[in-house]
Amino acid sequence: MTSLGSKSFGFEFDPPLILASGILDQTAESMERLIRGGMGGVVTKSIGMKARGGHSNPTVVELDTGLLNAMGLPNPGIDSYIEELVALKSKAKNTPLIGSIFASDPHDFAFLAEKMVLNGADIVELNLSCPHAEGYGASIASEPDLMAEVIEEVKSTIDEPILAKLPPSSLIAEKAKVAEKSGADGIVCINTVKAMAINFETRTPILGNKVGGYSGPGIKPIGLRCVFEVYSATEIPIIGCGGITTGRDALEYLSAGASAVQVGTAIRSRGKEAPQKIADEMKELMERERISDLSEVIGKAHECAVK
């Protein structure tokens, strides 16, 4: 029997496919629908202290190779979002629920983390990587001292596992080491790649915020490289993310060193049943390679033996 179960920080992800933050995760019902579609875990939308409308439209541009988005961290604020969390937890008891949070200082991060776990989140993901919201996201990871403080403060506030979601960068291994040293239990990489689209006929940037983040198949090679480098540099589990659309993509990420992966943009290209399709493809490929367990896959690209 081929098993797709994978254990990290005390939680079993089966299949090791997790809904990425920001995709169909503002409402409990949508997340529940994706769990029914086969997700082995879900990450909530990144939630902040107060309600926030996000950037003005256009917030999304469709490309041949993926998507650009500049949502701008819209969210109803933690007090309002708690209702979604509680509703989801009561309906999906056995699926690990990861609460994503964003803030501009360590104190707010800790406050949000505590609210998340008190209301049903099993794990907390720190958004240190959104590329298009000034003062938040990637602005935190770009200052190693601030990032360390944020992680330490959250670590001293909650007992649940903490994941640091990092932006793609040539320095990602260094950042991951700082996160590990500060107490992170896992690394999520990558978030979207900072990018933009310009329309020629009107000579205008298309996104309302002008710049946004690139996701989907086009960023897979960047995500793979980041996971590969972080695996060499740290000991903690890695959750890979970026352009995962097929079972083969997921297995490539696991080979690079990820213990599980997150899936976002593929929901657009393959529908809400994307996780089930990806899981089936993973099984088929594993069977063809006579692999029954993911421990025979994770990190194996680092060994490079002749097969």
Added chain:
Amino acid sequence: MSSVDIVEIEKIQEETPTIRSLFFEWGKKFKAGQFVMIWIPGVDEVPMAISKEDFDFITVKKRGDATETLHEMEPGQKIGVRGPYGNGYDIKREKILIVTGGCGGASLMEAVHFAEDKDIEVVTCLGAKTEEELLFRDRFSDMTELRVATDDGSAGHHGFVTDLAKKVICEEDIDLVLTCGPEIMMKKVFEICVARDIQIQASLERYMKCGIGICDSCTIDGKQVCLDGPVFTGDELKEMDEFGKFERTKEGRLVEL
């Protein structure tokens, strides 16, 4: 895939004091009830129903920044179009009743064209606050059997368009009701149809951002209006606790309609 198509406005038609149609050559195929995202460079991008006559066109009611800008634009100016998105109406019946008010006609004009093409009989109940705000009165009366209602009695029945609809449903052999307009009106029409076991399809409106089913902004009871809708059947509407009661703000907060 081009991310957005840029089109030039060819002509403009003032439909009512607050509603106008903008015509352009887009050329993509679409179904009745589908919509497009209209980009006004430097201003906003908003969802709009799309129709076709000699040109493709959108019909816009003045509400806030984006729609006011569309009301100031002139032929020769450029806008962006992406889509078509959503499911559209599913029209296979013999006799259809259309119930519409406000700017809802924008979503239904293509359905009327389709029905005319297929020789499907259509009765329309069209409502507005005043006579001059009746949208597409001429088009509806040319292509369908039209009944009119106004809040102030300046034309047709003095009262709700749903009163007219109820009468038609009771007296005539209607197979399918299509409705688009203010949600309170659609909810009323839905209740009339449920009570008489008549098929209904309603086109809903929620705050839209991505238009492609990923951001969860326009979700109503777990369904994305941009992808699973905007047209929902009576059976789907029955399952919705939020229909006619709640909507989500730009921030994602659930608030009363």
